[in-house]
Amino acid sequence: MSGGPTARNRRHRLRQDRTLLLMTVPAIALVIAFNYLPMFGAVTAFQYYDYITGFLASPAAGWGNFHQLFADPTFWQALRNTLVLSLVQLVLYFPVPIALALMLNSVLDSRIRSFVQAITYLPHFFGWVIVVALFQQILGGAGVLNHFLRGQGLTPWDIMTDPGTFKYLVAAQAVWKEAGWGIIVFLAAIAAIDTTLYEAAAVDGAGSWRRLWHITLPGMRSVIVLLLVLRLGNALSIGFEQFFIQRFAVGSGSAEVLDTYAYMYGIVANNYGLGAAAGLFKGVVSLLLILAANKLAHALGEDGLYRGTR
Amino acid sequence: MATDSTGLGDRDSAALSRRSFFGAAAAGVGLAVGAPAFLAACGGGSAAQGGANSGDLSAVLPKYAAGSGGPAPDLPSVTGKATASTDPGFLTYPTDLVKTVPAVPGAGGSYKAITPIWGPLPKPGNSYYQAVNRALGASLTMAPADGNSYAQTVPTLVAGNKLPDWIQIPTWWNANINVGGLAVNRFADLTDHLAGDKIGKYPHLAAIPTGGWQAGAWQNRLYGIPSFTSQANFSAALFYRQDLLAAKGIRPDSVTSADSLLALGKELTSATANVWAFDVLWLSIQQMFKVPPLSTIVSVRDGKAVSGFDSPELEAALAFAYKLAKSGYVHPEALAGNDADGKQRFYSGKVVITSDGTGAWNAQDALAGLAANPKYRRGAFTVFSADGSQPSIALANSATIVSYLNKKLSPAQIDECLAIANYLAAPYGSAEYTLINYGVEGEHWTMEKAGPTRTTQGTKDANQNTYQFLASYRNVVTNPGYDSVTQDAHAWAADAVQHAYKPAFWNLNVNTPAQFSSISTGTQVNDVIKQVTYGKKTVAEFKAAAATWKTSGGQRLVDWYQKEVVDKYGTGQ
Numbered sequence: 001m002s003g004g005p006t007a008r009n010r011r012h013r014l015r016q017d018r019t020l021l022l023m024t025v026p027a028i029a030l031v032i033a034f035n036y037l038p039m040f041g042a043v044t045a046f047q048y049y050d051y052i053t054g055f056l057a058s059p060a061a062g063w064g065n066f067h068q069l070f071a072d073p074t075f076w077q078a079l080r081n082t083l084v085l086s087l088v089q090l091v092l093y094f095p096v097p098i099a100l101a102l103m104l105n106s107v108l109d110s111r112i113r114s115f116v117q118a119i120t121y122l123p124h125f126f127g128w129v130i131v132v133a134l135f136q137q138i139l140g141g142a143g144v145l146n147h148f149l150r151g152q153g154l155t156p157w158d159i160m161t162d163p164g165t166f167k168y169l170v171a172a173q174a175v176w177k178e179a180g181w182g183i184i185v186f187l188a189a190i191a192a193i194d195t196t197l198y199e200a201a202a203v204d205g206a207g208s209w210r211r212l213w214h215i216t217l218p219g220m221r222s223v224i225v226l227l228l229v230l231r232l233g234n235a236l237s238i239g240f241e242q243f244f245i246q247r248f249a250v251g252s253g254s255a256e257v258l259d260t261y262a263y264m265y266g267i268v269a270n271n272y273g274l275g276a277a278a279g280l281f282k283g284v285v286s287l288l289l290i291l292a293a294n295k296l297a298h299a300l301g302e303d304g305l306y307r308g309t310r
Numbered sequence: 311m312a313t314d315s316t317g318l319g320d321r322d323s324a325a326l327s328r329r330s331f332f333g334a335a336a337a338g339v340g341l342a343v344g345a346p347a348f349l350a351a352c353g354g355g356s357a358a359q360g361g362a363n364s365g366d367l368s369a370v371l372p373k374y375a376a377g378s379g380g381p382a383p384d385l386p387s388v389t390g391k392a393t394a395s396t397d398p399g400f401l402t403y404p405t406d407l408v409k410t411v412p413a414v415p416g417a418g419g420s421y422k423a424i425t426p427i428w429g430p431l432p433k434p435g436n437s438y439y440q441a442v443n444r445a446l447g448a449s450l451t452m453a454p455a456d457g458n459s460y461a462q463t464v465p466t467l468v469a470g471n472k473l474p475d476w477i478q479i480p481t482w483w484n485a486n487i488n489v490g491g492l493a494v495n496r497f498a499d500l501t502d503h504l505a506g507d508k509i510g511k512y513p514h515l516a517a518i519p520t521g522g523w524q525a526g527a528w529q530n531r532l533y534g535i536p537s538f539t540s541q542a543n544f545s546a547a548l549f550y551r552q553d554l555l556a557a558k559g560i561r562p563d564s565v566t567s568a569d570s571l572l573a574l575g576k577e578l579t580s581a582t583a584n585v586w587a588f589d590v591l592w593l594s595i596q597q598m599f600k601v602p603p604l605s606t607i608v609s610v611r612d613g614k615a616v617s618g619f620d621s622p623e624l625e626a627a628l629a630f631a632y633k634l635a636k637s638g639y640v641h642p643e644a645l646a647g648n649d650a651d652g653k654q655r656f657y658s659g660k661v662v663i664t665s666d667g668t669g670a671w672n673a674q675d676a677l678a679g680l681a682a683n684p685k686y687r688r689g690a691f692t693v694f695s696a697d698g699s700q701p702s703i704a705l706a707n708s709a710t711i712v713s714y715l716n717k718k719l720s721p722a723q724i725d726e727c728l729a730i731a732n733y734l735a736a737p738y739g740s741a742e743y744t745l746i747n748y749g750v751e752g753e754h755w756t757m758e759k760a761g762p763t764r765t766t767q768g769t770k771d772a773n774q775n776t777y778q779f780l781a782s783y784r785n786v787v788t789n790p791g792y793d794s795v796t797q798d799a800h801a802w803a804a805d806a807v808q809h810a811y812k813p814a815f816w817n818l819n820v821n822t823p824a825q826f827s828s829i830s831t832g833t834q835v836n837d838v839i840k841q842v843t844y845g846k847k848t849v850a851e852f853k854a855a856a857a858t859w860k861t862s863g864g865q866r867l868v869d870w871y872q873k874e875v876v877d878k879y880g881t882g883q
Contacts, residue, residue, distance in 0.1 A: 048824070048825075050488075050491075050824055050827070051465040051468055051469045051488075052468060052488065052491050052492055052495050052496065053495075054469060074834065133648075136643060136646060136648065140642055140643055140646060141641075141642020141643065141645070141646065142584060142586075142641060142642045142643050142660070146642075147584060150581055150582045151582060156581075158642070160642075160646055161642070161645060161646050163846070245647075246646075246647065247647065248646070248647030248840065248841065248844050248846065249645070249646035249647045249648075249844075250846065251841050251844070251846030251847055252837065252841060252846075252847075253846070253847070264833065264837060265833060265834065267462055268461070268462075268486065268831070268833055269486070269828050269831045269833035269834070270465075270485070270486050270487070270488060270827050270828055270831055271827070271828035271833075274828070
């Protein structure tokens with residue numbers, strides 16, 4: 001047999017992990033098909049892309065699309081909106097599933113626990129169209145709440161169409177829809193904590209608050225940091241549908257995000273090059289964000305996305 | 311979103327709803343969205359050059375020959391100004407279904423066709439499709455695609471080299487999809503098959519009014535086959551609930567100006583009772599204020615090409631639309647951008663006055679409205695102008711539904727498809743028309759006193775426009791079982807044509823060069839316009855956007871129009 005000890009070692013490991021590796025094949029195929037191959041499309045960011053002639057025959061644009069993009073005030077507005085909305089969601093949304101998981105964990109009756117869990121999960125499976133319609137039916141100008149307010153002779157509350165409070169509205173929608181789903185990971189992290197630690201702490205006289213602070217939270221820390229890193233990396237991918245649906249309710253001034261911008265001014269306007277440039281810009285910035293967030297995780301002594309050199 | 315350059319599209323935003331159209335599509339009646347299509351022409355097959363038709367298309371367009379074989383209309387066409395004439399109306403359906411196509415049109419070929427659909431997808435290979443294909447003598451596989459995302463579907467099909475043999479593209483997406491470029495590069499040139507007397511082989515196609523064919527001509531060649539051609543297409547009508555106004559003793563003819571409309575809004579709105587006077591009325595407001603149609607973005611004033619966004623009429627119309635949005639008389643959900651429920655709001659009486667395509671006036675609408683309220687009746691205000699002066703209403707292009715054949719088809723295949731198109735265009739009340747529109751007697755419909763009435767199976771399979779979107783008889787007004795709908799719609803149109811005028815570039819396709827492919831959609835400005843009508847942006851913000859559009863290429867587009875279209879052919883009339 002040829003090959004040095006390293007090669008033999010590697011082959012040995014391959015054989016040993018064969019089943020595990022095979023199990024990753026479908027996922028890898030998906031990632032290649034839907035994430036890596038489409039990356040070649042980024043070439044259109046440097047073209048005046050004409051979908052009729054295709055990218056082989058479209059004229060090259062150099063940095064032309066980026067010049068146009070960066071000169072467009074609506075693009076900067078979209079970027080600003082994206083960052084603001086992301087930040088508001090980070091502050092208002094991110095802690096909610098953690099708190100929920102901790103609360104659920106303290107519920108002893110397993111039937112009540114799974115009941116509550118099921119109810120909070122459910123909205124995750126609703127599409128944004130339905131979620132927004134529900135909010136509209138309840139909080140909208142002709143909704144239940146305002147109908148009641150008018151009946152009482154009070155001023156209606158136009159939360160659904162107020163551009164100023166839109167960021168809180170979408171955070172509230174996100175909490176309602178996704179917080180229940182978000183607790184799964186945290187519950188799993190809690191379940192992984194060695195129960196003997198609690199027993200030992202209890203024996204030492206630690207109350208429930210101290211156990212939460214010194215055992216549960218530190219036990220969840222790596223998961224929290226991991227999700228935070230992912231969240232920061234995705235700060236620019238705040239979503240499309242939720243904002244697109246409500247774009248005309250509050251106006252593009254507060255609801256335009258990078259994804260809706262790329263759709264409106266790239267695809268709809270038959271300006272694919274500009275849309276691709278906006279997308280590529282987003283991708284590059286997101287990559288930088290994720291690297292920065294990962295660095296931060298390492299600085300905090302956590303693994304982050306991959307193990308750093310400590 | 312300003313999907314279409316029409317500025318109309320602003321209201322039926324691309325992704326979520328195109329309800330103005332839905333009504334029309336459902337009924338197969340006149341399509342409302344007025345998008346003066348631009349008979350564009352790109353120089354010599356290269357989409358990069360651009361250009362307009364030479365103005366004289368007589369050598370290219372088929373020769374019109376009034377058809378025979380259909381019944382005489384109960385409500386004949388009424389001719390008005392500017393060659394506008396209303397679609398014939400029918401209150402009765404012939405019981406003797408005459409065969410008007412003697413031979414089986416197909417030669418056993420297999421074709422795939424894609425058409426937009428606004429509604430649930432019929433089951434592939436259903437009994438209706440099978441019956442029609444048997445009659446056609448060919449396997450024409452219909453693959454309807456969601457109409458709301460259709461403007462994104464077509465470029466994907468093209469880029470993936472998956473264009474079907476036959477495809478329909480509504481003209482309001484001409485600019486966004488660059489249909490002129492597509493026609494020249496990917497669609498079959500039908501000129502040699504149909505021009506002049508050659509159309510004699512296809513008598514039902516020859517009976518389509520010439521204006522319809524103009525919508526399918528690009529660069530002085532003929533590519534498209536029109537459906538639902540009408541010589542009285544208007545982009546919208548201002549509808550009201552006849553029953554609700556009558557119950558309050560309000561006479562619709564009391565509305566003669568923008569101010570009286572606003573006053574009526576105040577009278578009708580009762581938020582505590584969950585009733586608002588208006589939906590978003592932008593389509594009709596443009597008509598009231600005599601705004602030159604935004605479909606082409608470029609307009610003509612005193613013989614000069616100008617930016618359509620610069621018109622004082624548009625500014626005044628937007629100011630009024632903004633005022634309306636802030637008045638408290640518009641339903642809050644309409645202002646929240648929920649177009650999808652617009653019809654529902656109207657049916658339930660939560661909105662009394664709405665603006666919609668004229669095609670919304672149809673039997674399905676009556677059926678749905680009556681289900682919500684047994685007294686439901688749709689009416690429309692006769693055309694009036696904002697300041698109470700002599701009204702005028704812009705004609706929309708004679709056809710907004712145009713289908714194209716794939717360039718890859720052989721001449722023999724093109725002939726077969728055209729023979730099929732001829733069958734699909736059979737006159738109202740003929741055996742062929744009945745099969746295409748209702749299906750098979752006994753299975754999909756039964757003959758009642760009012761005319762063909764769909765069975766459950768028919769409602770499931772044969773209730774939507776599929777084949778009709780590839781070719782159809784000229785538009786007619788017919789609503790079996792709902793005579794008042796036909797009468798109301800016909801009476802409104804008979805009045806409207808008396809005020810009709812042809813806007814600049816009417817029925818003239820202009821293909822702008824590739825460098826304008828994005829600027830000619832006017833997306834950014836149309837987006838702001840829509841937001842002004844929702845009260846989310848001000849008229850000043852609109853003016854800023856219009857100015858930006860001009861400096862970022864719009865003025866060059868206007869100059870190009872001046873040089874390549876106006877200087878050469880005037881406004882195309």
